[in-house]
Amino acid sequence: MKSIKSTQAVPALSRSTYRYPPPSAPAVCSYRSDSVRYPNAVGSSKCDWQSSCAVLSSKILSQDMSQPVDPSPGLGSPSAVNGHQSVPSSSDNLEIVPIKGTENLSPAVLPQPPKPLTITDLSPAPMHGSRLRVAYQGVPGAYSEAAAGKAYPNCEAIPCDQFEVAFQAVELWIADRAVLPVENSLGGSIHRNYDLLLRHRLHIVGEVQLPVHHCLLALPGARLEYLSRVISHPQALAQCEHTLTKLAPRAAREAVDDTAGAAEYIAANNLRDTAAIASARAAELYGLQVLADGIQDDSGNVTRFVMLAREPIIPRIDRPFKTSIVFAHDKGTSVLFKVLSAFAFRNISLTKIESRPHRNRPIRLVDDANVGTAKHFEYMFYVDFEASLADVRAQNALSDVQEFTSFLRVLGSYPMDMTPWTPSPGGRL
Numbered sequence: 048m049k050s051i052k053s054t055q056a057v058p059a060l061s062r063s064t065y066r067y068p069p070p071s072a073p074a075v076c077s078y079r080s081d082s083v084r085y086p087n088a089v090g091s092s093k094c095d096w097q098s099s100c101a102v103l104s105s106k107i108l109s110q111d112m113s114q115p116v117d118p119s120p121g122l123g124s125p126s127a128v129n130g131h132q133s134v135p136s137s138s139d140n141l142e143i144v145p146i147k148g149t150e151n152l153s154p155a156v157l158p159q160p161p162k163p164l165t166i167t168d169l170s171p172a173p174m175h176g177s178r179l180r181v182a183y184q185g186v187p188g189a190y191s192e193a194a195a196g197k198a199y200p201n202c203e204a205i206p207c208d209q210f211e212v213a214f215q216a217v218e219l220w221i222a223d224r225a226v227l228p229v230e231n232s233l234g235g236s237i238h239r240n241y242d243l244l245l246r247h248r249l250h251i252v253g254e255v256q257l258p259v260h261h262c263l264l265a266l267p268g269a270r271l272e273y274l275s276r277v278i279s280h281p282q283a284l285a286q287c288e289h290t291l292t293k294l295a296p297r298a299a300r301e302a303v304d305d306t307a308g309a310a311e312y313i314a315a316n317n318l319r320d321t322a323a324i325a326s327a328r329a330a331e332l333y334g335l336q337v338l339a340d341g342i343q344d345d346s347g348n349v350t351r352f353v354m355l356a357r358e359p360i361i362p363r364i365d366r367p368f369k370t371s372i373v374f375a376h377d378k379g380t381s382v383l384f385k386v387l388s389a390f391a392f393r394n395i396s397l398t399k400i401e402s403r404p405h406r407n408r409p410i411r412l413v414d415d416a417n418v419g420t421a422k423h424f425e426y427m428f429y430v431d432f433e434a435s436l437a438d439v440r441a442q443n444a445l446s447d448v449q450e451f452t453s454f455l456r457v458l459g460s461y462p463m464d465m466t467p468w469t470p471s472p473g474g475r476l
């Protein structure tokens with residue numbers, strides 16, 4: 048089963064709901080680092096690197112300890128990375144990558160240039176005077192809908208049939224925010240959303256961590272022992288893998304677009320031999336019974352969602368903030384250690400690191416006449432670290448990262464979810 052067509056009263060937005068230019072090239076500002084611009088840039092030999100580490104650490108100590116916060120973003124300042132500062136001079140070597148496919152569009156639908164931030168950017172109030180409209184992937188009863196409600200209580204949750212549609216709903220002002228899953232404590236990263244973060248120009252403005260409590264749902268009267276199939280979102284299937292093997296060892300597993308959509312599909316097609324992994328709310332909405340409750344493999348099953356908006360929020364230092372970046376280097380992965388050390392030297396903790404294929408240039412060939420051709424895979428690195436962009440340590444770290452990399456983008460600097468830990472009951476039957 049490839050996808051489920053939604054039949055609920057509130058239809059999910061789909062890609063055909065509206066017209067939009069095809070996914071753009073990365074809408075980014077990229078910086079080139081080279082030894083001309085940065086005479087002190089770290090060289091490629093081990094010796095260069097070791098001495099640079101020493102220089103770097105002394106530079107950091109003197110900068111971080113003795114310098115007050117510099118409120119004016121200068122050359123190489125990380126606050127310049129997403130273009131929210133005055134237009135850089137050409138000597139800054141800033142490239143703004145044009146968005147492909149938008150050349151013939153009317154100005155009304157073209158992406159707007161960055162606007163100066165105002166005090167109202169701190170407030171999530173919708174511009175149209177009604178409830179905040181929040182796009183999520185799935186149908187009512189999906190965990191993403193619950194995450195939207197946790198992130199923005201009293202919001203109007205707008206179902207979308209694909210992640211990409213949720214991004215576009217915000218870009219086209221159909222929604223004010225999108226709330227999308229990026230990782231789960233058991234199932235790992237939701238790679239599609241990492242790739243989409245890079246292809247779209249939305250900003251991460253917050254995060255929510257949602258305890259995910261799965262149920263096995265079936266039509267009233269259906270019996271566990273007669274199940275031949277269990278359908279759900281691939282993440283949900285992964286999160287219940289062991290428990291499901293014990294509960295329904297003979298049932299085949301099939302992936303569908305979202306958990307609540309799986310429940311809806313069973314109800315709409317009167318499937319007596321099929322169960323869905325979904326929420327208790329999905330059971331209520333689609334008239335299914337709960338065959339088993341709390342079937343996630345671990346009671347601490349949590350999915351982390353990010354909130355996305357057209358504009359970034361102003362980073363602050365009066366509460367815990369996290370910053371998400373993505374970077375790459377045209378000479379390969381060897382920069383990773385240097386980049387990570389820029390954070391280590393400043394005692395900035397990383398909370399997440401993820402690598403994804405560099406889709407524009409997935410393979411780099413290194414020819415050696417004597418031994419042949421090495422084919423290195425190229426990656427984009429996504430890093431989350433525990434500091435606000437308003438923190439001078441983060442600014443200095445990003446300034447160094449910028450020197451070590453050929454591409455750097457700040458995806459967002461946003462308040463950390465600090466809600467108290469409440470694991471769901473259940474797990475490990």
Ligand SMILES: O=C(O)C(=O)C[C@]1(C(=O)O)C=C[C@@H](O)C=C1
Nearest residue numbers: 189190191228280282305306350
């Ligand atoms: O299918 C849903 O209900 C979703 O909201 C998607 C999703 C995900 O993509 O990870 C969200 C939370 C759970 O981890 C399982 C599935």
